[in-house]
Amino acid sequence: KNQVEQSPQSLIILEGKNCTLQCNYTVSPFSNLRWYKQDTGRGPVSLTIMTFSENTKSNGRYTATLDADTKQSSLHITASQLSDSASYICVVSYGGATNKLIFGTGTLLAVQP
Amino acid sequence: NAGVTQTPKFQVLKTGQSMTLQCAQDMNHEYMSWYRQDPGMGLRLIHYSVGAGITDQGEVPNGYNVSRSTTEDFPLRLLSAAPSQTSVYFCASSYSAGTGGNSPLHFGNGTRLTVT
Numbered sequence: 001k002n003q004v005e006q007s008p009q010s011l012i013i014l015e016g017k018n019c020t021l022q023c024n025y026t027v028s029p030f031s032n033l034r035w036y037k038q039d040t041g042r043g044p045v046s047l048t049i050m051t052f053s054e055n056t057k058s059n060g061r062y063t064a065t066l067d068a069d070t071k072q073s074s075l076h077i078t079a080s081q082l083s084d085s086a087s088y089i090c091v092v093s094y095g096g097a098t099n100k101l102i103f104g105t106g107t108l109l110a111v112q113p
Numbered sequence: 114n115a116g117v118t119q120t121p122k123f124q125v126l127k128t129g130q131s132m133t134l135q136c137a138q139d140m141n142h143e144y145m146s147w148y149r150q151d152p153g154m155g156l157r158l159i160h161y162s163v164g165a166g167i168t169d170q171g172e173v174p175n176g177y178n179v180s181r182s183t184t185e186d187f188p189l190r191l192l193s194a195a196p197s198q199t200s201v202y203f204c205a206s207s208y209s210a211g212t213g214g215n216s217p218l219h220f221g222n223g224t225r226l227t228v229t
Contacts, residue, residue, distance in 0.1 A: 004155065034217065043117070043203050043220030044156075089155070098144050098210050098218070099171060103155030 002027045004092050004104040012110045017080055021107045023073040023090030031093040031100075035064050035075050038087045038106065047075070047088075080111045115139050119204050119221035126194040126228045134189040134224050136204030142219070144207040145187040146171070147179065149200040150223075156203065162187055163210040194228045201225050 007022045025033070032051045036044035048057045048064040050073070057064050061078045077084055087106040094100050120135045138145065146161035158171030162181040176198060178190040187206075191198060202224045209216040 041222070043205075043222045044218075045220070046217035049217055096211060098207050098216065099146065099158060099161045099169070101158070101218075103157075105153060105155050 002092075002094060002102050004090055004102045006088075006090050006104040006107050008107060009105075010108040010110070012112060013080055015080060015082055015111050015113050019077050019080060019109065021075045021077075021088050021090075021109070023075070023104060025071050025073070025090070025092045025102070027071075027092040027094045027102055029094055029096075030068065030071075031096050033064075033066055033073050034091040034093070034101075035062070035073075036089040036091060038089060040086070044089055077109075082111050082113060085109060085111045117204055117206055117219050117221035119202075119224050121224060122222070124224060124226050126191070126226065128194060128196060128228060130194050132191050132194070134191075134202055134204075134226075136187045136189065136221060137185050138187075138204075138206040138219070139185065140206060140208070140219065141184060142206035142208050143184070144210040145181065146205050146207075146218075147177070147187070147189045148203045148205060149173065150203060151200050159189065159202075191226075194226075196228045199226060199228045 004025045034049045035047040038044040050066045063076045066073045087108050089106045090104040092102050117138045143164050147159040148156040160179040162168045204221045205218040
């Protein structure tokens with residue numbers, strides 16, 4: 001069964017600190033892995049898309065890694081800001097079409113001053 | 114650039130009522146889709162369209178209808194609302210219907226629907 005699991009479910013960190021969010025997946029055939037940021041009351045916004053051959057991809061203070069062998073991805077946030085408070089959703093694409101996406105349940109991050 | 118616009122933002126319906134959730138995008142995207150987001154679950158695909166005049170069912174299509182008469186608009190119709198349809202609904206669009214390349218989904222800000 002195709003599944004995407006994220007950990008932790010929620011996380012609280014202090015402003016300026018770094019954090020790492022995890023995503024494990026059992027999806028076949030794998031096409032790409034995406035990370036989205038969802039602010040409260042808003043729609044998800046794309047952070048990165050990684051294909052099978054990409055190990056690391058950065059978007060400002062966000063760095064995503066992908067290990068296709070172990071089927072794990074991580075999202076590292078550097079020097080966190082209050083505006084980073086949001087839910088971070090891992091999404092895995094399979095089968096080569098946009099309608100074939102498996103969404104994780106997200107990690108809820110709270111950055112405190 | 115407006116991106117993906119959804120209306121209304123909030124809606125309360127009584128069981129059995131019908132309504133249409135509106136979605137419009139101004140990016141000339143060929144792919145459009147509807148998702149629902151429920152607590153403790155990942156987003157689930159309701160219906161999608163790969164171009165004007167073409168629609169297909171997603172993972173949870175029962176109780177919903179869609180049509181795509183133009184590239185820009187993709188309305189979602191609830192035929193006879195049920196409490197199980199209480200959810201947050203997101204419309205999303207993408208340049209390409211295929212995921213082989215870097216074609217992210219662009220989401221609207223959602224419609225929060227409550228069915229009593």
